[in-house]
Amino acid sequence: MKAISYSRYGGPEVLAFGEVRDPKVGPDAVLVKVRAAAVNPVDWKAREGHLDGILAPVFPVVPGWDLSGVVVRPGMAVSEFDVGDEVIGYVREDFLSRGTFAEYVAAPLRTLARKPRNLSWEEAAGLPLVGLTAYQVLIKVLQVKRGETVLVHAAAGGVGSIAVQLAAHLGARVIGTASEPNHDFVRGLGGEPVTYGEGLGERVRGLAPEGVDAVFDTVGGDALKVSANLLAPEGRLVSVADNDVVTYGGRYYFVRPDAEDLGRLSELAEQGVVSVHVDATFPLERAADAHRLNEEGRTRGKIVVTVDWESDGG
Helix, strand or coil: CEEEEECCCCCHHHCEEEECCCCCCCCCEEEEEEEEEEECHHHHHHHCCCCCCCCEEEEEEECCCEEEEEEEEECCCCCCCCCCCEEEEECCCCEEEECCCECEEEEEHHHEEECCCCCCHHHHHCCHHHHHHHHHHHHHHCCCCCCCEEEECCCCCHHHHHHHHHHHHCCCEEEEECCHHHHHHHHHHCCEEECCCCCHHHHHHHHCCCCEEEEEECCCCHHHHHHHCCEEEEEEEEECCCHHHHHHCCEECCCCCCHHHHHHHHHHHHCCCCCCCEEEEEEHHHHHHHHHHHHCCCCCCEEEEECCCHHHCC
16 A cells, blocks of 8 residues: 655655555454545654654554544454445554555554544544643543533644634633634634733633633743642643653643544534634645644644555545
8 A cells, every 4th residue: 555654763854655555454453544634743753753752663654643434344342334435543552663655554442533524534633632632631531511611722723723613612711822813713612812022921821810711832931830830729731742840839630542532522513512723735745845834833624645445436
């Protein structure tokens, strides 16, 4: 099959488009024909070797953890999905090798859920990682409650945009940091935008003089110190970007595959609670350009790579 892969750590130039071995489908997995795969910052961080301490690479590595596609063969022990079922997945394993930037992926059951019927393939591919991150942090870690005030950093980004929508759905007041050109976008998601950068603390205090009940950080660095000083008594701080958060009394969180959580996200998407904004799309062979754009860090919503089905008659 055709895929994007890299045989050594490095910049976008190490990504190559070409033939790789077809995946083998284990008893508890399904073979998915990929329609689209989303780009996430973790993809290029892994490609550069920053995850080497926790995820061993088996070269050549096919990058990507998000997908939307169609089941073409269930594993021998699988009864949950049939041929032709449309699915989404956060297909992360405990090593780097068999990613989603490919024509086919063997996806473990724990990574999959049914595709939201109202989302395009591109939108659906952009939901799993960012949606699960937002869902698990807000509901399971921060345990956001109705009436609380939540500060979401990078509210126009992939994780942040979903977090704003989910927190608002939970009944929270949501303040979201964003550049001024993205303020209307954040308002449309249900948040109150504030410009990040110097003076952020004073701007947030102007909206929430008593402090915020919870902070969802997707940026790290200086945002953590500012956030810690904005917490109300008993306030909670979680970062998915910087494990230095523990020095400020917060918690670092790394999203995990969970079929039940992903199924709930799919339901929320079909109910119109959660939407996915696709900022740019690239064909599979231009995945390196998609990585470069993601590394710039100025994306509104998601960057998605699409897989051409026409070339093989699909």
